Amino acid sequence: MRRTRRRRGNAVTIHEVARRAGVSPMTVSRVTNGEDNVREATRDLVLKAIRELNYSPNPAARSLAGAQSTRIAMIYSNPSVAYLSELLVGALDKASKTAVQLVLEKWDDLKPVAERAAARKLAQSVAGVILPPPLCESDVIASELAAANVPTIAIATGRFRANVSCVRIDDFRAASEMTAHLIALGHTRIGFIKGHPNQTASAQRFAGFETTLEAAGITPNPAYVQQGYFTYRSGLEAAEQLLDRKRPPTAIFASNDDMAAAVISVAHRRGLDVPRDLSVVGFDDTITATTVWPELTTIRQPIAAMADAALNLLLRKIRHKKTGEPAEPVDHLFAHELVKRASDAPPREP
Amino acid sequence: MRRTRRRRGNAVTIHEVARRAGVSPMTVSRVTNGEDNVREATRDLVLKAIRELNYSPNPAARSLAGAQSTRIAMIYSNPSVAYLSELLVGALDKASKTAVQLVLEKWDDLKPVAERAAARKLAQSVAGVILPPPLCESDVIASELAAANVPTIAIATGRFRANVSCVRIDDFRAASEMTAHLIALGHTRIGFIKGHPNQTASAQRFAGFETTLEAAGITPNPAYVQQGYFTYRSGLEAAEQLLDRKRPPTAIFASNDDMAAAVISVAHRRGLDVPRDLSVVGFDDTITATTVWPELTTIRQPIAAMADAALNLLLRKIRHKKTGEPAEPVDHLFAHELVKRASDAPPREP
DNA sequence: CCGCAGGACGTTAGCGTTAACAATAGGCAT
DNA sequence: ATGCCTATTGTTAACGCTAACGTCCTGCGG
Numbered sequence: 001m002r003r004t005r006r007r008r009g010n011a012v013t014i015h016e017v018a019r020r021a022g023v024s025p026m027t028v029s030r031v032t033n034g035e036d037n038v039r040e041a042t043r044d045l046v047l048k049a050i051r052e053l054n055y056s057p058n059p060a061a062r063s064l065a066g067a068q069s070t071r072i073a074m075i076y077s078n079p080s081v082a083y084l085s086e087l088l089v090g091a092l093d094k095a096s097k098t099a100v101q102l103v104l105e106k107w108d109d110l111k112p113v114a115e116r117a118a119a120r121k122l123a124q125s126v127a128g129v130i131l132p133p134p135l136c137e138s139d140v141i142a143s144e145l146a147a148a149n150v151p152t153i154a155i156a157t158g159r160f161r162a163n164v165s166c167v168r169i170d171d172f173r174a175a176s177e178m179t180a181h182l183i184a185l186g187h188t189r190i191g192f193i194k195g196h197p198n199q200t201a202s203a204q205r206f207a208g209f210e211t212t213l214e215a216a217g218i219t220p221n222p223a224y225v226q227q228g229y230f231t232y233r234s235g236l237e238a239a240e241q242l243l244d245r246k247r248p249p250t251a252i253f254a255s256n257d258d259m260a261a262a263v264i265s266v267a268h269r270r271g272l273d274v275p276r277d278l279s280v281v282g283f284d285d286t287i288t289a290t291t292v293w294p295e296l297t298t299i300r301q302p303i304a305a306m307a308d309a310a311l312n313l314l315l316r317k318i319r320h321k322k323t324g325e326p327a328e329p330v331d332h333l334f335a336h337e338l339v340k341r342a343s344d345a346p347p348r349e350p
Numbered sequence: 351m352r353r354t355r356r357r358r359g360n361a362v363t364i365h366e367v368a369r370r371a372g373v374s375p376m377t378v379s380r381v382t383n384g385e386d387n388v389r390e391a392t393r394d395l396v397l398k399a400i401r402e403l404n405y406s407p408n409p410a411a412r413s414l415a416g417a418q419s420t421r422i423a424m425i426y427s428n429p430s431v432a433y434l435s436e437l438l439v440g441a442l443d444k445a446s447k448t449a450v451q452l453v454l455e456k457w458d459d460l461k462p463v464a465e466r467a468a469a470r471k472l473a474q475s476v477a478g479v480i481l482p483p484p485l486c487e488s489d490v491i492a493s494e495l496a497a498a499n500v501p502t503i504a505i506a507t508g509r510f511r512a513n514v515s516c517v518r519i520d521d522f523r524a525a526s527e528m529t530a531h532l533i534a535l536g537h538t539r540i541g542f543i544k545g546h547p548n549q550t551a552s553a554q555r556f557a558g559f560e561t562t563l564e565a566a567g568i569t570p571n572p573a574y575v576q577q578g579y580f581t582y583r584s585g586l587e588a589a590e591q592l593l594d595r596k597r598p599p600t601a602i603f604a605s606n607d608d609m610a611a612a613v614i615s616v617a618h619r620r621g622l623d624v625p626r627d628l629s630v631v632g633f634d635d636t637i638t639a640t641t642v643w644p645e646l647t648t649i650r651q652p653i654a655a656m657a658d659a660a661l662n663l664l665l666r667k668i669r670h671k672k673t674g675e676p677a678e679p680v681d682h683l684f685a686h687e688l689v690k691r692a693s694d695a696p697p698r699e700p
Numbered sequence: 701c702c703g704c705a706g707g708a709c710g711t712t713a714g715c716g717t718t719a720a721c722a723a724t725a726g727g728c729a730t
Numbered sequence: 731a732t733g734c735c736t737a738t739t740g741t742t743a744a745c746g747c748t749a750a751c752g753t754c755c756t757g758c759g760g
Contacts, residue, residue: 089456096421387707
């Protein structure tokens with residue numbers, strides 16, 4: 001007599017699909033993995049069976065058989081919590097669906113030497129790495145991982161580099177659209193608070209701002225531009241500076257939501273009404289944008305979707321790596337969106 | 351001749367551990383799963399080998415072989431991002447170490463019927479559930495999961511219930527300490543902003559406040575107590591109310607950091623200096639506490655450690671369930687800490 | 701001294717998938 | 731027709747782990 005079987009629940013397996021399609025499991029596997037050495041007719045047969053049985057491959061079995069360790073590291077450092085949180089949610093969701101094991105590493109302010117060592121060590125133990133900002137900018141990490149042949153994806157980096165794939169939005173265009181929006185409202189004296197200088201996205205956003213200003217025939221005024229560091233604190237200081245001007249700006253475009261929130265706080269402290277006396281807009285659409293009052297007009301990045309895509313890309317790269325195909329870096333641009341809320345209005349004085 | 355082996359990189363397997371310990375793989379498996387039918391001496395041998403080889407079980411193989419998914423769900427709903435983020439970091443860290451697969455679910459404002467259905471469905475697919483606030487208060491979810499015999503841990507619920515284990519801090523004592531701190535500074539007119547009424551922790555915190563006030567000989571003034579909902583927005587309104595009083599409080603104790611941040615914002619808008627004109631203290635020590643200016647004096651909850659402990663407890667319960675032992679609910683109290691920062695000072699007028 | 705119970709540990713056989721190789725069919729040049 | 735090559739499909743044996751069952755050994759009562 002047969003042993004008690006231990007098949008779990010009721011999940012459809014590759015064998016059932018194979019039987020129904022009248023082929024071997026291996027052929028089914030080839031179809032699900034998109035290999036091209038299957039005849040068109042056979043492929044259709046298999047696909048039909050898959051649809052009929054509503055089959056989906058068991059990720060655990062896949063990663064076990066594939067001998068590809070599916071550990072993927074995400075390295076973060078001094079993150080914006082709101083950003084990290086949304087990123088984690090997206091990544092975790094995908095990870096649980098594909099049976100990859102996400103491991104989190106926190107590398108705070110490492111010196112390049114330490115960073116290099118850490119990257120080298122990490123490369124031993126994981127199959128891929130996700131680099132959210134600000135670490136996505138580190139050439140040290142990128143080059144070390146590339147040297148170790150560990151697929152890497154940068155999220156929301158401002159530029160596309162040769163050795164690392166990335167998933168991002170078009171910071172330049174987004175900033176440009178926001179600037180155009182402010183101009184369309186009637187603003188001409190627009191302040192700008194830059195992001196952290198170590199991130200390319202900061203430069204992109206500023207470039208988008210300046211270019212659009214010029215295109216509209218407004219000469220950029222250096223006195224209306226302040227350096228910030230993506231922190232609330234730096235936003236406070238920058239706002240103080242901007243509002244101390246004899247003719248202060250009628251609108252301030254901060255390079256992220258945290259700094260925009262700081263601007264609102266300063267404005268309130270000075271008795272200015274937002275948006276009647278001062279329009280304030282942010283960038284990223286993190287939770288901050290909707291917690292402050294008034295709610296921020298900002299640029300929405302689909303962070304969770306980007307995390308999802310990043311994992312997808314990474315998995316594909318890991319697979320390609322196994323087959324030896326030299327996967328060339330990808331630059332996956334996501335669509336952003338200008339979210340209009342309550343922190344902007346036409347200027348009081350024309 | 352042997353076929354080419356396809357062993358992945360360098361991961362240590364259960365066989366290597368077994369060989370080193372001089373036992374069978376099965377014994378190692380029993381040890382890693384905490385089964386009790388292994389002699390003490392043997393167990394130590396195995397544990398030593400595990401440590402020496404730095405072995406950690408392959409989750410894919412585990413879930414494939416076990417037919418028991420080590421999937422643990424964390425259900426969140428309208429969370430404080432800062433809180434969620436820290437929670438996720440802690441849970442994920444532990445999860446990757448113990449090879450459990452964390453799945454995230456977002457249940458936003460479900461009606462009880464829908465919530466019950468969702469819980470019933472979830473119970474089919476996971477081995478355990480973690481309930482952070484505010485869902486940790488839901489008796490519907492708790493009872494449904496208990497009925498399905500799915501181990502559940504509530505995080506940071508205010509009270510201990512018979513059917514759900516929980517991991518939390520002593521909200522009453524923490525609030526009491528903070529109140530005593532304000533009184534020690536010389537404050538007698540202390541405002542309080544309550545948390546969301548659907549969370550027991552809110553009541554606990556308020557009780558701690560009121561009790562300590564009375565113990566110090568100060569009669570609680572209902573006019574100094576406002577209902578809040580843990581949101582920044584609700585904090586704004588509550589603060590406006592409190593500061594509109596003819597004799598406004600000289601200190602405001604908000605039931606969480608977000609509302610405390612809102613109080614600071616309102617104070618600034620009214621030209622009050624924090625802390626010279628108004629002391630403001632929060633609760634939770636989320637990231638908000640250190641982003642606002644001045645930084646908040648608050649109560650620190652070790653959120654990440656609590657997530658870690660929650661997973662631990664859950665794993666133990668899942669194991670016990672397999673062996674049939676009836677695990678009785680646990681109430682794991684964590685130590686909190688009053689973190690003194692820059693938002694409190696003695697009152698200006700005595 | 702035997703038999704038997706029960707605990708500790710080992711063996712076997714999968715879990716569902718894919719890597720590596722084998723086999724087969726068809727095509728084409730010799 | 732024969733041999734050889736390629737495109738397609740099948741077979742076998744892992745991947746690392748654990749459920750289920752088997753075996754051995756110890757201890758104890760009769």
